[in-house]
Amino acid sequence: MTCAESEVLLHALLDGELDAGHAREVETHLETCPRCARQLVAYRELQQAMPAAQLRFTAPMSIRTDHNQRVLGDVVSAHVRSLQGEHLTDVQTSDQHTVKPWFNGKVDVAPPVVDLTAQGFRLIGGRLDYLDGKAVASIVYRRRMHVINLFIAQAAPSEPQGRKIDKIQGFNIRRWNAQGLEFWAVSDIDAAELQEFVEKFDAAFHPASGA
Amino acid sequence: MLDQPQRQGLTLAWKAGDDMRASNGSGDPNDKARRFRDAALPHLDDVYTLARYLLRNGADAEDAVQECYLRGLRHFDTYRGPAMKPWLFAILRNVCRSEFMRRSGVALAIDGQAEEDEDAVPLWQEAPVSPEAEMLRQWDAKTIRRLVEDLPDPFREMIVLREINDLSYSEIADVVSVPIGTVMSRLARARSMLRKAWIAEEGPST
Numbered sequence: 397m398t399c400a401e402s403e404v405l406l407h408a409l410l411d412g413e414l415d416a417g418h419a420r421e422v423e424t425h426l427e428t429c430p431r432c433a434r435q436l437v438a439y440r441e442l443q444q445a446m447p448a449a450q451l452r453f454t455a456p457m458s459i460r461t462d463h464n465q466r467v468l469g470d471v472v473s474a475h476v477r478s479l480q481g482e483h484l485t486d487v488q489t490s491d492q493h494t495v496k497p498w499f500n501g502k503v504d505v506a507p508p509v510v511d512l513t514a515q516g517f518r519l520i521g522g523r524l525d526y527l528d529g530k531a532v533a534s535i536v537y538r539r540r541m542h543v544i545n546l547f548i549a550q551a552a553p554s555e556p557q558g559r560k561i562d563k564i565q566g567f568n569i570r571r572w573n574a575q576g577l578e579f580w581a582v583s584d585i586d587a588a589e590l591q592e593f594v595e596k597f598d599a600a601f602h603p604a605s606g607a
Numbered sequence: 608m609l610d611q612p613q614r615q616g617l618t619l620a621w622k623a624g625d626d627m628r629a630s631n632g633s634g635d636p637n638d639k640a641r642r643f644r645d646a647a648l649p650h651l652d653d654v655y656t657l658a659r660y661l662l663r664n665g666a667d668a669e670d671a672v673q674e675c676y677l678r679g680l681r682h683f684d685t686y687r688g689p690a691m692k693p694w695l696f697a698i699l700r701n702v703c704r705s706e707f708m709r710r711s712g713v714a715l716a717i718d719g720q721a722e723e724d725e726d727a728v729p730l731w732q733e734a735p736v737s738p739e740a741e742m743l744r745q746w747d748a749k750t751i752r753r754l755v756e757d758l759p760d761p762f763r764e765m766i767v768l769r770e771i772n773d774l775s776y777s778e779i780a781d782v783v784s785v786p787i788g789t790v791m792s793r794l795a796r797a798r799s800m801l802r803k804a805w806i807a808e809e810g811p812s813t
Binding site: 439 | 641651652653654655656659665668669672673730731733742743744745746747748751752755766767769770771772773775776791792794795798801802805
């Protein structure tokens with residue numbers, strides 16, 4: 397083996413990329429060539445001097461939060477779809493005891509369905525929808541002429557829970573977590589009314605803490 | 608309010624949503640998106656790292672990663688393995704080459720024949736000091752990154768793929784679309800350049 401060949405192949409030896417036969421050839425050369433042997437030592441030293449952890453970058457939060465933004469985009473998209481055509485509800489009733497069991501076997505959670513008609517938000521039904529790749533329950537409410545979709549899914553434990561209202565394409569979205577569930581309320585009603593809806597829902601959902 | 612990168616990310620996410628609905632005919636698009644995320648998101652830091660080194664700029668790298676993941680989702684139907692990371696890397700290189708370099712008017716020389724220019728330079732130069740005294744200095748992370756960033760494109764890429772990501776030669780050959788022999792000679796050249804720069808960083812020895 398020539399030094400020119402060895403100079404390249406010793407890197408493959410260093411990286412464990414040579415089969416036994418070629419490795420033996422390079423090693424034989426290194427035993428008789430101090431110049432090439434020094435290179436192996438030097439490049440091994442170089443490799444050890446730059447651990448991968450020191451070279452690596454961490455993706456900024458703005459890329460990671462893009463995932464959350466995508467979910468919010470999904471929420472608005474699902475809301476808009478529900479308003480188009482004839483598919484606002486799969487089960488149309490103001491009876492919460494009819495809506496809740498309808499979701500049995502369709503989603504992996506038992507969504508809380510509360511009638512908020514007395515509080516100014518009329519329950520009109522439920523619908524099966526998809527967010528972020530998961531089947532989710534949507535509970536549909538009406539406030540005057542405005543529709544509110546309340547999407548309910550199993551909460552991912554690591555997801556940060558936002559307390560603020562996001563506004564996307566003119567729609568307000570309020571997202572929160574409670575009792576292992578994740579909620580998104582979306583509507584074209586203004587932010588204050590949506591916040592009121594969330595508070596009324598929370599109070600009805602947890603009667604003890606609602607007072 | 609969304610800041611600018613978030614707004615861009617959102618726009619891209621919306622585009623992805625359109626694509627997903629368009630491909631509604633073949634399988635559940637939501638299931639596809641979920642499977643893609645499960646497979647691809649764990650490699651986010653590695654993909655971003657490669658983008659950072661290729662583009663030498665955080666904002667461009669961020670955009671490139673966004674675009675890479677969107678293309679990945681779009682083409683996930685055609686993904687047949689074997690490994691997710693090299694697949695994403697290959698997409699990222701295409702993004703970096705086609706989108707960003709065209710936009711900025713600066714050629715990304717990752718496909719260039721850089722070897723030819725470098726062939727005249729010997730791979731190995733004996734250090735002026737005796738081999739026993741020769742110990743590489745330990746640089747901090749910032750300096751090491753800069754030394755790698757300063758390598759010419761095709762060689763910088765070799766260091767990132769091999770030393771940071773521990774890709775096998777055949778995986779590197781697939782990502783870069785060159786024969787394994789080229790991977791070997793390029794990697795040897797890359798380490799040679801990096802070692803020279805590493806030593807030069809110390810300045811004249813006292």
